Amino acid sequence: MTTLRTRIITATAVVGAGLFALTGCGLQPATAYVPKVGAGSIKPLDLPTGAALTITSKNFTEQLILGKIAVIAAKAAGFAVTDMTNVPGTVPARKLMTSGVADMTWEYTGTAWLTFLGAAKGIPDRQGQYLAVRDADARNGLAWLKPAPLNNTYALAVRDEARSKLGNITSLSQIAKLPVADRTFCVESEFNSRSDGLNPMLKAYGLTRGDAASVPDGNVKVFDTGAVYTAADRGTCNFGEVYTTDGRINKLGLTVLKDDKAFFPAYNVAAVFKSSTLKEYPGLAGIFDKISPKITETTLRKLNLRVDDGGEEPADVAYDFMVKNGFVTAAG
Numbered sequence: 001m002t003t004l005r006t007r008i009i010t011a012t013a014v015v016g017a018g019l020f021a022l023t024g025c026g027l028q029p030a031t032a033y034v035p036k037v038g039a040g041s042i043k044p045l046d047l048p049t050g051a052a053l054t055i056t057s058k059n060f061t062e063q064l065i066l067g068k069i070a071v072i073a074a075k076a077a078g079f080a081v082t083d084m085t086n087v088p089g090t091v092p093a094r095k096l097m098t099s100g101v102a103d104m105t106w107e108y109t110g111t112a113w114l115t116f117l118g119a120a121k122g123i124p125d126r127q128g129q130y131l132a133v134r135d136a137d138a139r140n141g142l143a144w145l146k147p148a149p150l151n152n153t154y155a156l157a158v159r160d161e162a163r164s165k166l167g168n169i170t171s172l173s174q175i176a177k178l179p180v181a182d183r184t185f186c187v188e189s190e191f192n193s194r195s196d197g198l199n200p201m202l203k204a205y206g207l208t209r210g211d212a213a214s215v216p217d218g219n220v221k222v223f224d225t226g227a228v229y230t231a232a233d234r235g236t237c238n239f240g241e242v243y244t245t246d247g248r249i250n251k252l253g254l255t256v257l258k259d260d261k262a263f264f265p266a267y268n269v270a271a272v273f274k275s276s277t278l279k280e281y282p283g284l285a286g287i288f289d290k291i292s293p294k295i296t297e298t299t300l301r302k303l304n305l306r307v308d309d310g311g312e313e314p315a316d317v318a319y320d321f322m323v324k325n326g327f328v329t330a331a332g
Helices: 004-008 013-024 061-076 090-098 109-116 126-138 172-177 189-193 198-204 227-234 275-280 283-294 297-308 314-324
Strands: 037-039 052-058 080-087 104-108 142-144 154-159 185-188 220-223 239-243 254-256 269-274 328-330
Touching: 037 061, 037 314, 052 061, 052 090, 061 080, 061 104, 061 283, 061 297, 061 314, 061 328, 080 090, 090 104, 090 109, 104 109, 109 126, 126 142, 142 275, 154 227, 185 189, 185 227, 189 198, 189 220, 220 227, 227 239, 227 254, 239 254, 269 275, 269 283, 275 283, 297 314, 314 328
Parallel strands: 052 080, 052 104, 185 220, 185 239
Antiparallel strands: 037 328, 104 269, 142 269, 154 239, 154 254
16 A cells, blocks of 8 residues: 555646546546445435536545545435546546536645645644645635544554553653664655654654664664555564554554654645535535544544455445444435
8 A cells, every 4th residue: 555645746647637538528437336325314405406516536545435435425415426536646636626627525634735735844733734724725716624533644653562661652752761772663765754754753852863872873774665564563663654544553553652742744634625516505514524523543544454454345435434423324
């Protein structure tokens, strides 16, 4: 599974052009399947005949699940839905929104702030980051609803077997209190060199990379994408770089350490609508403001793992989430 930051920079104009060509031909992705549902807490809105929404998402597991949640919600509300989830790349998905082709997507506050809006630095405060993105993107004709608790950002995690040996560590600030020999890290190459990566994170927590009395270079091991989880689980290091919603955190028994000095930028996910769509159908805000609070890091770790490890369809996993929370019911 590719990393979120890597996925942000892999989209190309060629892909985007191809996507718009598909749209012009009236085609939908082959993944447009969602189970049929009955009424739940989401009730049909008072809609004009032919009311329709086009919903898009990126093409990694978490986004596929969230996209299907949105499709199910919109159908339950009475809309005819064009399912354009599974778009290959962050930039093409964004173009569908800014061009007016798509009406709704789920986006991350930090991604929009840094990648789309061109900010030089992320904002660690979740509410502050959301407000900054919401206000800036309003000028692009996009309306951000309240963000979900889910914050898909960087973190360090420790395997459960090592926690007791390390004094039941729970936060990043406690690393500086450990003996130098225990300050060992497994990271990906990108995180190893990012401006919001390992070295500045260590500095924020009172540690210095390359200092024999702090974090010697030999204490840091760099791995290919995805291998960090296995290395941390096997005890190659005490602290492994992770993404906070990755299902492998649960599967491998890793504990995410609290970023108690709020170093890492916020990447909370939120429902984003074309402003004109939300103005035309204001009832959508009430529907998605009910769904978003249920989208937590703990929940998405479980849902992501069902797809990535269990091989389930994102649409089926999204359906179970919607039924479990009472938003819809199983079709009779």
